[in-house]
Amino acid sequence: MASAPDLLRCRADFPSLERRLGSHPLAYLDGPAGTQVPRQVIDAIAGYYRTCNANTHGQFVTTMETDLLIGETREAVAAFLGAGSGREISFGQSMTTLAFSLSRAFAREFGPGDEVVITELDHEANRGPWLTLRERDVVVREVRLRPDGRLDPEDLERKITGKTRLVAIGWSSNALGTVNDVALARRLSHAVGAWLLVDAVHYAPHFPIDVGRLDADFLLCSAYKFYGPHVGLLYARPGLLERLQVDRLRTQESTAPDRIETGTLNHAALAGVKAAVEYVASWGEGTALRDRVRSAMDRIGAQEHALARFYFDEVGRIAGVRRWGPDFESGERAPTVSITIDGVTAASAARRLGETGVLVWDGDFYAARPVEVLGLAEKGGLLRTGISMYNTREEIERLLAGVTGVAAGR
Ligand SMILES: Cc1ncc(COP(=O)(O)O)c(C=O)c1O
16 A cells, blocks of 8 residues: 555645635635545536436436436445345435434434434534434433543443434534544444444544444444535445435435435536545545545544644643644544633634635534533634545644744734
């Protein structure tokens, strides 16, 4: 396998990396909010409009090619997630939209006396849709977030009971980088016959996923977090979508994966999703797409982790900086690092850094609950740095110099 500097050749594929702000090249450290997109994905989207823009299930060439493309995109995403077949993959506008569709179906399935378990660490997209089930007198329980940025495993065990119908847990936190013990959630939910739904939006860009091995009932992620366009992705265990009363038109197919897909999909974006999976896979080895995805994700993850760890260690030496979430020794970490700086709000720090072309996010990133629980909501939240496959040590050094200046009040 080639060494890490070879992976950085990917930078030549991302046109937006050439952009400058005055004299400053842009350092995109905002990947958890959406990564940049390589030329291969941009070309696939434009190519769809140029050559086969049509609706589905017709009798002429462009519609037939569109059907083929959608099927191939499902297969590519199945390879990305380790699903058994493309028929286990549905598309939607976003992860949040798909989660709300599922929640309306769950509302028809669950009732008074049933319980759902969510967590205090999750993004609102993996909380809000399930909290609406309270309107159906479903009890929604929240697993406690500890001050160290990890979920309390004993609380998880306590809250999953014989009444639990669904456990909805994030695989990795987009705010703190914590990687959760989803295998434990699976064991506990299995033991009581509850469904396990995993939000893999923040996990998918950084780790290989094997949904079959995880044995999740539902897994959601979003292609724009791994070099693709804005499309939400849903894996559903075979047979489960057919069992659910999802919102659908009678003209719509009644079987998975189309069953939960309302209206016409964004076909051009789906061409981009397929190209994004193939792009990631192009950095791996093997013959089958699945093998290439896995080895590429191992390689991308290793490079990102080395850089994130460097930032985590160095930023911790700056006076007035506090790092949030587990350390890298724990192994329970995505390459996403959030800090606070004494006496400086995250927004003003992000603005200062942004003026020098260093792009980092501030606030709660829709992970409002963990930010509240950690007592940071009134203080303006966190300053978040996310590492993607195209980020360099030089960019992190610019960020560190910027944070040093902000913390010193310069
Ligand atoms: C962990 C996590 N879950 C869910 C979402 C929502 O995804 P989408 O924007 O596709 O609705 C995000 C978006 O940032 C996220 O980071």
